[in-house]
Amino acid sequence: MNLINEWAFIGVFLAVAWVLPVLPLVVSWVFRPRKPNALKLATYESGVETVGDTWVQFKVQYYIYGLVFLIFDVELIFLFPWALAYNQLDFFAFGAGLLFIFLLADALIYAWRKNALEWT
Amino acid sequence: MEQCINVIETLAPCLVASGTDPGLAQFISILLGVLLVTIFPLGGVIIFIWIERKIAARVQDRVGPNRVGPYGLFQNVADALKLITKEDITPAAADRLIYNFAPIVATLSVIMIWAVIPFSPVHIGVDLSIGVLYFVAIGSIGTLAFMMAGWASNNKYALLGAFRVVAQLVSYEIPMVLALLVPVLIAGTLSMQEMVQAQLGMWFVVMMPLSALIFYISNLAETGRAPFDLLEAESELVAGYNIEYSGMKFGLFMASEFIHAFTANALFVVIFMGGWAGPGVEQFPALGFVYFLGKTMLIYIPSLILRATVPRVRIDQMMNFNWKFLVPLSIINVLVMAFLFKVAQVLSLTPPPGLETDFIANLPLTAVLLAGNIVMIIGVLTVLRNTGRRERLEAEARRADDVRAPAPTMGR
Numbered sequence: 001m002n003l004i005n006e007w008a009f010i011g012v013f014l015a016v017a018w019v020l021p022v023l024p025l026v027v028s029w030v031f032r033p034r035k036p037n038a039l040k041l042a043t044y045e046s047g048v049e050t051v052g053d054t055w056v057q058f059k060v061q062y063y064i065y066g067l068v069f070l071i072f073d074v075e076l077i078f079l080f081p082w083a084l085a086y087n088q089l090d091f092f093a094f095g096a097g098l099l100f101i102f103l104l105a106d107a108l109i110y111a112w113r114k115n116a117l118e119w120t
Numbered sequence: 121m122e123q124c125i126n127v128i129e130t131l132a133p134c135l136v137a138s139g140t141d142p143g144l145a146q147f148i149s150i151l152l153g154v155l156l157v158t159i160f161p162l163g164g165v166i167i168f169i170w171i172e173r174k175i176a177a178r179v180q181d182r183v184g185p186n187r188v189g190p191y192g193l194f195q196n197v198a199d200a201l202k203l204i205t206k207e208d209i210t211p212a213a214a215d216r217l218i219y220n221f222a223p224i225v226a227t228l229s230v231i232m233i234w235a236v237i238p239f240s241p242v243h244i245g246v247d248l249s250i251g252v253l254y255f256v257a258i259g260s261i262g263t264l265a266f267m268m269a270g271w272a273s274n275n276k277y278a279l280l281g282a283f284r285v286v287a288q289l290v291s292y293e294i295p296m297v298l299a300l301l302v303p304v305l306i307a308g309t310l311s312m313q314e315m316v317q318a319q320l321g322m323w324f325v326v327m328m329p330l331s332a333l334i335f336y337i338s339n340l341a342e343t344g345r346a347p348f349d350l351l352e353a354e355s356e357l358v359a360g361y362n363i364e365y366s367g368m369k370f371g372l373f374m375a376s377e378f379i380h381a382f383t384a385n386a387l388f389v390v391i392f393m394g395g396w397a398g399p400g401v402e403q404f405p406a407l408g409f410v411y412f413l414g415k416t417m418l419i420y421i422p423s424l425i426l427r428a429t430v431p432r433v434r435i436d437q438m439m440n441f442n443w444k445f446l447v448p449l450s451i452i453n454v455l456v457m458a459f460l461f462k463v464a465q466v467l468s469l470t471p472p473p474g475l476e477t478d479f480i481a482n483l484p485l486t487a488v489l490l491a492g493n494i495v496m497i498i499g500v501l502t503v504l505r506n507t508g509r510r511e512r513l514e515a516e517a518r519r520a521d522d523v524r525a526p527a528p529t530m531g532r
Contacts, residue, residue, distance in 0.1 A: 005150070009246040012147070013154045013235045014228075020158060021227035021372050028204040028368035041212040043275050044363070054213075054274045062287050065439070069290045072447075076297050079454075080253065080310070083301045086458065087308040087465065094462045098455060105451050108443075117443045119436035 064116050068107075075104050154235075157245040161234050161379045166196045168382045169375075172424050179428035200371065208367035211274060218272035223365065223372035226265035230380045232258045237386055238313050240396045240408025251312035252304060255387060256297055259342065262380065263289045266361050269373070273364035281360030284350050284435060289342055291442045296338035298450035302331040302457045303391050306489075316395035321471060321482035325392040327489045328457060330496055332392040334450050336419075339384040341442075344377065346427040350435055385420040386412075393419070449500060460492045461485075 043050050082097050111117055170185070170193055177184030185192030210216060233255050235245040248254050263286055270282020304310060306327065307318035318324075325332045341348040352360035362373045389395060393415050396408030433441070464470055464485050471481035 005146075006246050006248055008146075009150050009154065010235060010248070012150050013157070013232060013245065016151075016154050016158055017228045017231040018224065020162060020231060021224045024200075024204060024368050024372070025224070028206075028208065031205050032367060033205075033207045035207065036209070038212070040209055043211050043213045043273075044277070045209070045211070047358075050276060054276050054279055055271070058279075058283060062283050065287050065291060065443075068443070069294065072294045073297075076294070076301075079301055080304065083305040084308060084310060086305045086461070087470075091462055091466065094458055097458055101451060101455055105448070108447060108451070112444070117439070119439050 061119060068111050068116060071107050072104065075100075075107075153245065157234055158231055160239075161231055161383065164382065165375050165379050166200075168378045169196045171421070172378065172381075172427075175421065175424045176428040179425060203368050203371035206367040208369065209364075211364050213274040214364065215272040215274065218268045219364075220369070222265050222269035222272060223369040223376075225268065226262060226376040227372050227379075229258055229261035229265060230376050230383055232261075233383050233387070236312050237383075237390060238316055238395055238408075239412055240405045241313075241401060242405045243408065244313055247311055247313040250310045252300060252310045252315070252391075256293070256300070260289070260293060262376075265376075269365070270361040273361070275364050277358045278361050278363045281352060281357045281363070284357075285344070285361055287435075288344070288348060288350060288438060291439065292338045292341035292348075292446075295334050295442065295446040295450045296342060298447070298454055299331045299334040299338065300391065301454050302328050305454075305458055306461060312390055312395075315391055316397060318476070319394040320397050320477035321479055322486050323392065323394045323397075327486050328392075328453075328493060329490070330453050330493045331450075331457070332388070334446060334453065335392065336388060338446065339388060340423065340426075341438075343381045343384045345381055346423065347430045347433045348438060349427075349432055350438060381423070382416070382420060385423060386416050388419060389415045453496065456492050456496060457489065460488050464488045 039045070043054075079097070079100065082093070082100070086093060086097075173195070174184040174192075185195035188194045188198045210219060236248050236251040236254050238244040238247070266285040266289070267282050270278045270280075270285070273279070303315065303318075303324050306324070307315050309315060309318065340346045344350075344352070352362070357363075362370060365373060389412065395415075396412045398407065398411035401407045401411065461470075469484040469488060471478060471485065475481035
């Protein structure tokens with residue numbers, strides 16, 4: 001299969017993957033009973049009543065983990081081409097990779113020292 | 121089975137010959153292939169859930185489902201019918217659009233992975249040249265679905281669950297991808313089919329057990345399983361991100377979780393355990409299905425037993441385990457493996473061209489890499505033991521101080 005065909009396959013796959021979960025929902029929409037009332041539609045129905053707004057600003061720690069993740073994820077993408085061509089490269093490639101991964105490790109050590117990895 | 125694939129490949133020319141538009145003929149043959157691939161996870165989920173329930177039941181000294189059909193095999197069909205006929209409640213305060221999209225996106229993200237999983241030498245949805253990157257990318261769409269569900273439900277438990285999911289899934293993606301770098305490094309390919317072919321001589325799990333272990337653990341966390349099921353910790357969050365869902369939408373979340381658990385193990389088999397590789401598979405490609413499923417079951421069932429056995433970790437423990445243990449370890453692992461592989465190449469210990477699939481020719485390289493892995497594992501265990509001992513001694517010293525000089529209490 002050529003390149004166009006490969007991605008056409010993924011495109012059709014995406015469309016089918018949308019349809020497949022929608023199908024049982026449609027069937028359920030046909031057969032299910034509909035008897036809504038105000039109490040039933042309450043948030044956390046028949047549980048403790050919600051106090052205050054739900055969409056609040058939350059613990060900052062999640063955001064810091066998100067930032068650390070972003071640094072690593074972007075750097076990892078750059079490592080894949082290196083790994084892919086690695087077995088055709090000479091010893092210099094190992095040095096280059098070593099330098100790059102050291103920068104990655106440095107970021108981790110910095111975040112660690114700054115207590116960004118402490119769950120408080 | 122090979123004829124079956126040939127039918128799909130020759131279908132387009134056949135249709136063109138009988139007067140169909142070439143574009144349409146191409147589309148029909150692609151659609152047929154897609155449907156064949158998607159049947160597998162969707163049909164399989166009935167069996168996956170049945171296996172999981174039976175094994176969890178056995179671990180907990182129960183019998184498990186045994187009334188509907190032989191050995192309770194059709195219990196899940198009955199459950200699906202029940203979910204379909206249940207009333208679907210959308211809380212009045214929810215964000216309707218995102219709320220309704222979330223279960224669809226969750227299912228979509230796990231089904232899409234099956235497009236690149238090779239079942240046998242000739243049976244694969246599509247052998248993308250960037251297959252490994254593809255499944256990592258598609259897998260992270262699932263995170264989005266959980267966040268959508270938790271945020272749109274407008275429920276505090278759901279939101280808390282969603283935050284945890286994002287923190288956990290996002291964190292454990294780093295060691296997972298770092299562990300994936302090592303097989304890519306050795307095989308020199310991102311295509312799933314070539315990844316399997318690179319293991320015809322020797323499985324990567326033998327060459328790099330440490331990478332395999334890191335990948336397995338991160339996969340458990342990525343699928344929200346076993347000790348890492350914080351996203352739906354019943355005792356703290358009631359049910360987590362899916363608490364407001366009912367009927368078939370809840371069913372879709374559950375189905376996607378079960379499919380994902382199996383998919384993660386299938387990926388492990390493809391990347392580390394040689395996928396469809398096995399004796400006789402060259403002559404009878406259909407045998408690949410048997411080997412592939414057999415190997416997947418071989419590691420899927422232990423992961424289910426693990427799930428039914430181990431207690432849940434705390435969120436700070438989970439985060440520390442990832443960032444302070446798995447991530448540094450996988451960085452060191454990549455460096456050591458890259459170094460050893462380059463040294464093996466310079467000393468020409470790698471299998472000579474033409475002999476890549478030969479077992480004997482792979483032995484020197486395997487020996488070098490395995491030795492490096494064993495040294496690393498011993499080092500890690502030593503560090504862990506020393507850290508644990510130091511922490512225990514500190515805790516004991518603190519306790520001894522407390523006993524000698526009891527803290528002043530309110531009564532005195």
